[in-house]
Amino acid sequence: MIDQNNRAALESMMTSPVYDEQISVRPEGGWPLSMLADMLKVGPPLLTEIIKSMESVKDTEKFVNLVQMLLPEYENDIMSAPRRRRVYKFCFYFGKKYYPLPANMDCPPAEWGNNMPVTLFGLSYKEYHELDMRPGYLLMLSLVVYPWEGDDRDAQDDSVPFNPAAFGNGTKKWKPKASDIEWLKALFTSLKINDHWIAPMGFEMVKVSANEFKLTNAADNPDVKDTIARTLLVAEKLGIKATFIAGKNAAEKTTAARIPLLDKVQDIVGAETVRKIPKRGWEPEDLHKMTDGTRFEGVGYFADWACGQTGCTILDSSYEDCEWVEGMGEPLFKWTKRNIEILTEQWPKTQEIRTKIDKMAIWLEQDQANHFFELVNFLMSHKVKPTHKDRMGFYDRGDRACCLDQFSDEDEEEENDGTE
């Protein structure tokens, strides 16, 4: 569910803001045919509609309260409109007074009052790795540092963050003593299948069968590497098979994270241009320094977006950074003055950033190989020493947490307790 929402967020982000403007709610008269259709629908109300209005009285009350709280000056105008057009009018006046709401005309007024519609545009960890983006975005992304440096998701996968078989040239000369062999034999015999033995220095052994163990959760330090290499030699003497997934440490993985991206970009623009890009990419601050005020303005803002540091909530947060109520298809945002103030204040900057990014993406896409070559040459000509922020191990997912007021499972529980 989160992934689907994040995909939708990226699709929305990659859509030109000009398109959003086109589909936004407009003054009456914008859609004469739909208005005519409304007017032609006359006659006695359907029994089902009457029942619905009676049953949803609490939701209706919420909608009226919402109008009174946010748009008291338009209350009569909104509420005197036919039911189907009330949300439309609400969105129109809201857009005039605050910021344009993501339009969802299919949502009945009764349900509209429950949750505030918010579309997030943040780049998620999964979408970064999926690399399913429009070319302009991929090209700009290849210039930016890996935004999730130090994220525990990258450190989790590789349980042995080096290759024990390739390590320990010095250990090869080492011969196990009888006491070493006896010790491992005794340990292995004492373990039952699936038992874990945790070595105090920082690795784990799991007995997976009568003559096999698995190495896991190994720390990346010379002592552990040395001990593992010796253990493997002893195990070999005993005829015990040792299995492990030889992985990478977090630093290697961070560098490696950009490789699929650079490969993809190479397919678009060729190896020559990609070879010029610094291995680690540039920090957003460096890209700002180099491109702001130039014809390449937008690249720095793109880097801010990719790293979740634009300062605009809806650009910086993705759906994995929200609270989720169990069973709901999307996060539920509250209609609070605080939420509205935040989004209203950030709206002009949000639009400005999206417009600049879109302009740059369009320009790159007009002649992908040549324009990107031009951009990379421009960046390299600055000879700016890339800022190196040591973020290893310090990535805090909370930095991207959506700061808007949301419903949580606790709210649901409280509501249920209240109704019992």
Added chain:
Amino acid sequence: MNDKKNIDKVIAAILTVPEKKLLLIQIVNSIPIKNGEIDYLEIQKRTLEINLAITEAKIYSVHTMQAVDALLRLRSKKEV
């Protein structure tokens, strides 16, 4: 029996159906309109009565749908 006779029988049957005055319609007509919407405060005051009326209307709707369904199943027969 031909179609005409069938139709006549259906009409005759419908004419025997007694008039039904749904409580829900009466309630709706008695509640004032406020801000383009039925006054929800008034609805909240009459919840018990309204719940009963909604149940009656739903049962009526189900029966009506059954009658409509029965009519739709009638097929015209060729005259012998």
